[in-house]
Amino acid sequence: xxxxxxxxxxxxxxxxxxxxxxxxxxxxxxxxxxxxxxxxxxxxxxxxxxxxxxxxxxxxxxxxxxxxxxxxxxxxxxxxxxxxxxxxxxxxxxxxxxxxxxxxxxxxxxxxxxxxxxxxxxxxxxxxxxxxxxxxxxxxxxxxxxxxxxxxxxxxxxxxxxxxxxxxxxxxxxxxxxxxxxxxxxxxxxxxxxxxxxxxxxxxxxxxxxxxxxxxxxxxxxxxxxxxxxxxxxxxxxxxxxxxxxxxxxxxxxxxxxxxxxxxxxxxxxxxxxxxxxxxxxxxxxxxxxxxxxxxxxxxxxxxxxxxxxxxxxxxxxxxxxxxxxxxxxxxxxxxxxxxxxxxxxxxxxxxxxxxxxxxxxxxxxxxxxxxxxxxxxxxxxxxxxxxxxxxxxxxxxxxxxxxxxxxxxxxxxxxxxxxxxxxxxxxxxxxxxxxxxxxxxxxxxxxxxxxxxxxxxxx
Numbered sequence: 001x002x003x004x005x006x007x008x009x010x011x012x013x014x015x016x017x018x019x020x021x022x023x024x025x026x027x028x029x030x031x032x033x034x035x036x037x038x039x040x041x042x043x044x045x046x047x048x049x050x051x052x053x054x055x056x057x058x059x060x061x062x063x064x065x066x067x068x069x070x071x072x073x074x075x076x077x078x079x080x081x082x083x084x085x086x087x088x089x090x091x092x093x094x095x096x097x098x099x100x101x102x103x104x105x106x107x108x109x110x111x112x113x114x115x116x117x118x119x120x121x122x123x124x125x126x127x128x129x130x131x132x133x134x135x136x137x138x139x140x141x142x143x144x145x146x147x148x149x150x151x152x153x154x155x156x157x158x159x160x161x162x163x164x165x166x167x168x169x170x171x172x173x174x175x176x177x178x179x180x181x182x183x184x185x186x187x188x189x190x191x192x193x194x195x196x197x198x199x200x201x202x203x204x205x206x207x208x209x210x211x212x213x214x215x216x217x218x219x220x221x222x223x224x225x226x227x228x229x230x231x232x233x234x235x236x237x238x239x240x241x242x243x244x245x246x247x248x249x250x251x252x253x254x255x256x257x258x259x260x261x262x263x264x265x266x267x268x269x270x271x272x273x274x275x276x277x278x279x280x281x282x283x284x285x286x287x288x289x290x291x292x293x294x295x296x297x298x299x300x301x302x303x304x305x306x307x308x309x310x311x312x313x314x315x316x317x318x319x320x321x322x323x324x325x326x327x328x329x330x331x332x333x334x335x336x337x338x339x340x341x342x343x344x345x346x347x348x349x350x351x352x353x354x355x356x357x358x359x360x361x362x363x364x365x366x367x368x369x370x371x372x373x374x375x376x377x378x379x380x381x382x383x384x385x386x387x388x389x390x391x392x393x394x395x396x397x398x399x400x401x402x403x404x405x406x407x408x409x410x411x412x413x414x415x416x417x418x419x420x421x422x423x424x425x426x427x428x429x430x431x432x433x434x435x436x437x438x439x440x441x442x443x444x445x446x447x448x449x450x451x452x453x454x455x456x457x458x459x460x
Contacts, residue, residue, distance in 0.1 A: 002179065004085060004120075005031040005069070006096035008104075009128060010252035011060045012212040013067070017125045018095040023067065025093060028179040031064055031071045032085075033057060034078045035192045039107060043302070043384055045194075046377035048346035049250075051201040052210045054194035056251050059211030061189070068178040072186040075193070082111050085183070086118040095123040097252070100133075100292050101384055102299030130256050130289050131155060133296040144297040146306075148400045151293070152286050159260060159282075160268075207345040208247065208380060215248035219259060227266075230277040237338075237349035238422035243281065246381035247347075249288070259285060288386060294399050295385040301398065302388055303369055310397035314455055315367035324438055325360050326374055328428075331437035334414040335359050337427040344427070346380035351417055357394040358408040363444040365451065368395040396452065404452040407445050 003022045010016055022029045035053075037044035045053060061071040074081045085091060094115055098108060108124070115122045126132050137143055138150070145151035195201060222243040226233070233241030248254045263285075266278040294301060305311075324330055328339030338352035348356070353375075360371045368391040375391075376382045392398025396406070418424060 001092035002028045002030050002090050004082075004091045004094040005029050006082065006094060007031060007033045007060070007071070008097055008099055008252075009250070010097040010255075011056045012215070012253050012255070013060075013063050014212065014216070015127070015255045015258050016097075017127050018097050018123070019067075021095050021123055021125075022093075023173065023175065026176075027092070028177045029067075029069050029175050030085075030091070030179060030183070031069050032074060032081070032183070032186075033060075033071060034074045034076065034081050035194070036076060036078045039078060039103065040101075043101070043376065046379070046382055047196050047201065048204065048378055048380045049382045050194040050196075051204055051346075052208070052247055052251060052380045054189065054192070055210040056253060057189055057192075057194075059213070063212065066174065068175040070178070070180055072183045073189050073192055074183075074186055075191065076185065079107060079111055079114065081185070083114045083118075084185070086115055086120055091120055093121045093123065095125070097125050097127050100128070100296045102295075102302070127255055127257070128252060129292060130159070130260065130286075131293075133293045136293065145290075145293070146399050148287065148290050151290050152283065155286055155289065156282070159264065203344065204346050204380065207347070210247070210251070210253070212253045215245065215254035216258075218244055218248065219254060219262060223262060223266075227277050227281060228274045231280045234280075235351045236417050236423075237334075237352050238418060238420075238426070242350065246288075246383070246386075250381050250383045256285060256289065290400075291383075291385040291389040294389055298399070301392065302384060305368075305392055305395075305397035306399040307397045309456065310395075312367070314397075314451075315361075316365050317370075318364070318366065321364055321438070322360075322366055322370055325356070325364065325366075330359065330439065331435060332359060332410050332439075332441070333421075333424045333428060334410050334418060337424040340427040342375075342378050346378065348379075349423075351413070352423075353390070354394055355408050355410045355413055357391055359410060359439075361391075361395040362407045362448040363439055363441065365448065368392055368397065404456070405449060407448055409441060409445070411441060 003025045005018060005022045010018060013019055057071070057073070064071050082094070096108075099105065112122050112124070133144075136145075136155070138145060145154075222245070226241055226243070230241060233239045245254065245259070249256065260282070263278050263282050266272050266274055267282065269275070272278075294306075298306060325335075326339065328336040328343070330336055334352060335356045338348045338356050341352070342348040357368070357371055360366045361368050372387050372391040375387055379387075389398055393400065396404035414424070
């Protein structure tokens with residue numbers, strides 16, 4: 001018999017309990033990756049994310065070969081593929097890492113039942129999270145957290161108690177038998193068609209290097225070169241002051257637990273001069289955890305506001321205005337620079353993301369869903385939990401949202417965080433850069449406040 005190993009968002013070999021569990025079974029391991037965009041619709045990967053996924057899978061395939069495991073690719077419905085494999089009678093077990101998206105959770109439940117109906121043992125892991133959401137509840141009411149600060153405090157306390165994480169990184173012996181026989185209906189990686197025919201994405205190689213090895217190297221690089229100034233520099237978009245780990249985390253090339261294992265000793269060492277910097281970075285990692293926790297408990301927040309007062313009628317659509325924002329032609333320099341950075345690199349500095357989101361949803365009055373969709377299509381680190389919660393937070397309609405009356409002034413922000421125009425000068429080099437703002441910041445802020453105040457009064 002054989003063990004089936006189903007990869008999803010855990011494209012790594014270290015700290016991968018699925019892989020370790022499969023290898024410990026002592027029988028041939030067959031690994032599969034199933035690309036099923038229809039099952040993810042309408043949130044299947046955008047072009048930038050597909051570029052990353054292609055190269056990450058290429059790296060994973062080579063790494064698994066060192067364990068005598070061949071990675072098989074499929075482009076089909078995951079339930080159909082796995083049920084077909086179950087019915088061959090060749091497999092006694094299957095392991096996979098759980099997804100948190102609501103539609104994926106539904107499919108995984110169906111797949112688990114199909115496996116059990118065929119007499120196959122199922123082993124599932126939550127190795128993309130620090131805590132299992134279902135069991136992490138408020139002490140007083142045993143209900144899900146809706147505010148970040150108490151969530152952070154409880155999780156932070158438990159990390160202190162369990163500062164030495166039990167990672168699945170011990171050396172595993174490769175499979176004794178390399179099963180290279182093809183699986184029916186499998187295909188080559190290129191046949192997944194993850195790369196657009198137009199080679200626009202080739203430029204991404206200048207900025208990113210997907211894969212597990214790169215993720216681990218990036219974490220080391222960040223700790224050695226940027227962590228000691230993280231609190232001071234993380235808000236300045238012209239500086240390389242952030243970890244740049246978000247796409248690696250999204251595709252599971254590195255786990256949150258691996259990061260915690262390296263960060264916690266710096267926090268717990270009272271003589272370490274980088275204590276506050278490490279603590280600040282850990283808080284951001286827990287914010288990511290909170291986004292995934294919220295999506296697990298409140299799946300409607302994919303496209304519906306947590307605060308249901310802000311229904312679709314609150315926002316107005318102006319496709320022409322939206323397009324100027326997407327193209328970085330608003331005339332608001334720091335926002336336009338961010339949109340240019342996004343289009344060129346598949347990423348945008350987090351401070352600028354907030355400014356761009358605030359301008360679109362508050363000054364322009366467009367829906368947060370429109371902004372979230374554009375980010376989803378263009379970010380290499382497009383993550384449904386982070387993207388949905390982040391946009392709702394800025395728009396003032398989400399869980400633990402920023403107050404609706406907090407409207408970022410991009411010009412004030414630029415004078416504070418890009419005083420020398422280093423960031424804007426870098427990304428606004430084109431001759432067709434718009435110099436005249438298409439919207440007045442002061443008057444549009446006033447209109448936004450009136451709109452929010454009126455709506456909230458009438459919604460009580």
